[in-house]
Amino acid sequence: MxxxxxxxxxxxxxxxxxxxxxxxxxxxxxxxxxxxxxxxGAGKSTLFNALSGFYKCDSGKVTFKGVDITTAPIHxxxxxxxxxxxxxxxIFPNLSVYDNLLIGLQSAANLAFxxxxxxxxxxxxxxxxxxxxxxxxxxKASAHRPVAELAxxxxxxxxxxxxxxxxxxxxxxxxPMAGLAHAETTRVVEVIRKLHxxxxxxxxxxxxxxxxxxSLAQRIMVLDxxxxxxxxxxxxxxxNEAVRDAYIGKEVIESV
Amino acid sequence: MRMSNRAGLIAALVLxxxxxxxxxxxxxxHLAISVCTEVLLFAIxxxxxxxxxxxxxxxxxxxxxxFGLGAYGAGLTIQFWHVKFFSSIxxxxxxxxxxxxxxxxxLLRRRGIYFSLLFIAFGQVFxxxxxxxxxxxxxxxxxxxxxxxxxxxxFSPPDGSFYYMxxxxxxxxxxxxxxxxxxxxxxxxxxxxxxxxxxxxxGLDTDRFIFVALLISAAIEGLAGACYGLSIMFADPxxxxxxxxxxxxxMTILGGSGTIFGPFIGSLIFVIGSDIxxxxxxxxxxxxxxxxxxxxxxxxxxxxxxxxxxxxxxxGGFGYEARDTLHGTVASEREIQP
Numbered sequence: 190m191x192x193x194x195x196x197x198x199x200x201x202x203x204x205x206x207x208x209x210x211x212x213x214x215x216x217x218x219x220x221x222x223x224x225x226x227x228x229x230g231a232g233k234s235t236l237f238n239a240l241s242g243f244y245k246c247d248s249g250k251v252t253f254k255g256v257d258i259t260t261a262p263i264h265x266x267x268x269x270x271x272x273x274x275x276x277x278x279x280i281f282p283n284l285s286v287y288d289n290l291l292i293g294l295q296s297a298a299n300l301a302f303x304x305x306x307x308x309x310x311x312x313x314x315x316x317x318x319x320x321x322x323x324x325x326x327x328x329k330a331s332a333h334r335p336v337a338e339l340a341x342x343x344x345x346x347x348x349x350x351x352x353x354x355x356x357x358x359x360x361x362x363x364x365p366m367a368g369l370a371h372a373e374t375t376r377v378v379e380v381i382r383k384l385h386x387x388x389x390x391x392x393x394x395x396x397x398x399x400x401x402x403x404s405l406a407q408r409i410m411v412l413d414x415x416x417x418x419x420x421x422x423x424x425x426x427x428x429n430e431a432v433r434d435a436y437i438g439k440e441v442i443e444s445v
Numbered sequence: 446m447r448m449s450n451r452a453g454l455i456a457a458l459v460l461x462x463x464x465x466x467x468x469x470x471x472x473x474x475h476l477a478i479s480v481c482t483e484v485l486l487f488a489i490x491x492x493x494x495x496x497x498x499x500x501x502x503x504x505x506x507x508x509x510x511x512f513g514l515g516a517y518g519a520g521l522t523i524q525f526w527h528v529k530f531f532s533s534i535x536x537x538x539x540x541x542x543x544x545x546x547x548x549x550x551x552l553l554r555r556r557g558i559y560f561s562l563l564f565i566a567f568g569q570v571f572x573x574x575x576x577x578x579x580x581x582x583x584x585x586x587x588x589x590x591x592x593x594x595x596x597x598x599x600f601s602p603p604d605g606s607f608y609y610m611x612x613x614x615x616x617x618x619x620x621x622x623x624x625x626x627x628x629x630x631x632x633x634x635x636x637x638x639x640x641x642x643x644x645x646x647x648g649l650d651t652d653r654f655i656f657v658a659l660l661i662s663a664a665i666e667g668l669a670g671a672c673y674g675l676s677i678m679f680a681d682p683x684x685x686x687x688x689x690x691x692x693x694x695x696m697t698i699l700g701g702s703g704t705i706f707g708p709f710i711g712s713l714i715f716v717i718g719s720d721i722x723x724x725x726x727x728x729x730x731x732x733x734x735x736x737x738x739x740x741x742x743x744x745x746x747x748x749x750x751x752x753x754x755x756x757x758x759x760x761g762g763f764g765y766e767a768r769d770t771l772h773g774t775v776a777s778e779r780e781i782q783p
Binding site for chain 1: 634654
């Protein structure tokens with residue numbers, strides 16, 4: 190059962206004198222939902238950026254599907270089946286939702302470098318895939334509106350759909366609930382749940398919202414000051430004294 | 446066909462008719478035909494710049510290096526190898542392409558303002574080469590050469606027919622440009638302009654895309670430069686200079702970057718404007734500079750961009766940049782980010 194799809198060993202990332210990530214190791218089981226939590230400045234986002242190739246690791250090793258990708262360029266990671274979102278939605282603001290998806294779809298179909306127009310069958314395949322993605326995140330009604338005009342939550346859903354457009358097996362979400370209103374949170378949580386239950390994808394996410402983490406994640410890793418403080422199931426993490434002291438806060442855990 | 450496409454096509458045909466009639470109209474306006482040729486050639490060069498500014502999102506502040514390489518490529522091969530008309534243009538394009546191939550990998554190491562600064566620096570290398578190697582290039586004085594005969598004939602086109610040949614190039618480049626920015630490759634470039642990080646995380650090797658865009662841009666600009674050299678039968682270091690780069694950037698932004706016809710409008714205003722102003726007042730560059738400031742501050746989408754935006758909004762759209770690229774792309778002119 191424990192089929193590790195993504196593994197990081199002894200990751201170190203310093204910025205000058207700041208030891209943002211210090212010797213962190215992590216394994217992600219294929220088909221699971223795992224979360225990384227920790228107080229502000231714990232190094233969650235840095236770790237995430239190091240794992241997804243946005244930063245170079247100072248040392249350590251990252252393996253994806255058994256292949257060493259520590260120094261692999263981003264486009265190779267995407268081709269291997271990695272997808273990610275950012276803390277502040279990273280989208281093409283002036284393009285329509287449909288076009289935002291189109292860029293990833295034509296990239297996945299190896300058409301991005303083509304100078305001639307796509308032929309009818311390829312066009313049809315892409316359009317069908319776009320429809321499916323729009324359905325999945327429920328953005329069909331806004332398909333032809335520029336993303337910049339959508340509400341924050343819809344932009345986040347658009348970004349998740351974009352990260353799916355390249356057919357990933359592992360989706361990495363960097364604080365998917367950041368800056369969302371309560372109602373929007375529910376929509377996004379539903380979509381993330383569906384990533385796992387409907388599409389069978391492996392999900393690794395960083396999140397601040399404890400309710401979301403405890404309700405979604407199967408395994409949780411707690412970071413504090415760049416190091417791993419604890420690791421385990423939601424129940425184990427909730428019961429962990431060190432984690433409680435570090436930041437979670439008693440009320441939240443008891444209320445869940 | 447969408448209405449905007451049809452309107453664009455009609456506008457293009459009207460423009461084409463006007464350009465065909467230009468040699469008849471120009472004398473009535475006291476314009477020399479060589480000035481009209483210059484409008485076309487600078488418009489081609491500005492289109493090359495537009496590919497990078499308006500569709501890829503990088504600021505090419507040294508782009509005239511490719512323009513000058515085109516002019517010297519044609520001039521030197523005419524002078525020393527006695528090549529004929531179209532071969533000299535082809536060799537000018539080749540010179541620009543080789544230049545882009547050499548400096549491209551260095552430029553791509555940086556983005557934003559650093560890309561632009563590196564571009565100026567590497568562009569100036571060619572300026573100093575032309576300036577220094579006096580024996581070959583004539584140095585500061587530049588080099589004169591005769592317009593060669595066309596392959597297989599003993600005909601060297603005079604200014605009148607030369608204009609029509611350049612109009613042919615202008616139309617050809619315009620059509621290829623239109624096809625390019627609508628192709629999947631063009632859409633990928635627009636994505637890179639909109640958000641390069643996201644484009645990377647959708648699997649695009651953005652360095653490769655920007656490099657190819659740079660090569661295409663250099664080839665177009667080399668063509669414009671080679672033809673410009675043949676037009677005035679002269680090449681000099683100022684054609685390679687970063688001031689010249691600035692002029693092409695100005696034309697692009699003034700006319701409307703990210704639009705097909707914007708660079709032509711920019712070139713028209715710039716060339717005709719400086720032609721009229723420079724004969725009237727000695728400080729003619731000041732009003733031109735002021736116009737640029739007004740443009741950047743007041744309507745950053747440029748003349749054509751602002752008009753298209755207004756038309757699209759009147760029709761209840763979201764602005765011309767929001768049109769689905771699949772059905773017809775005009776990329777937006779966003780603020781240039783460092």
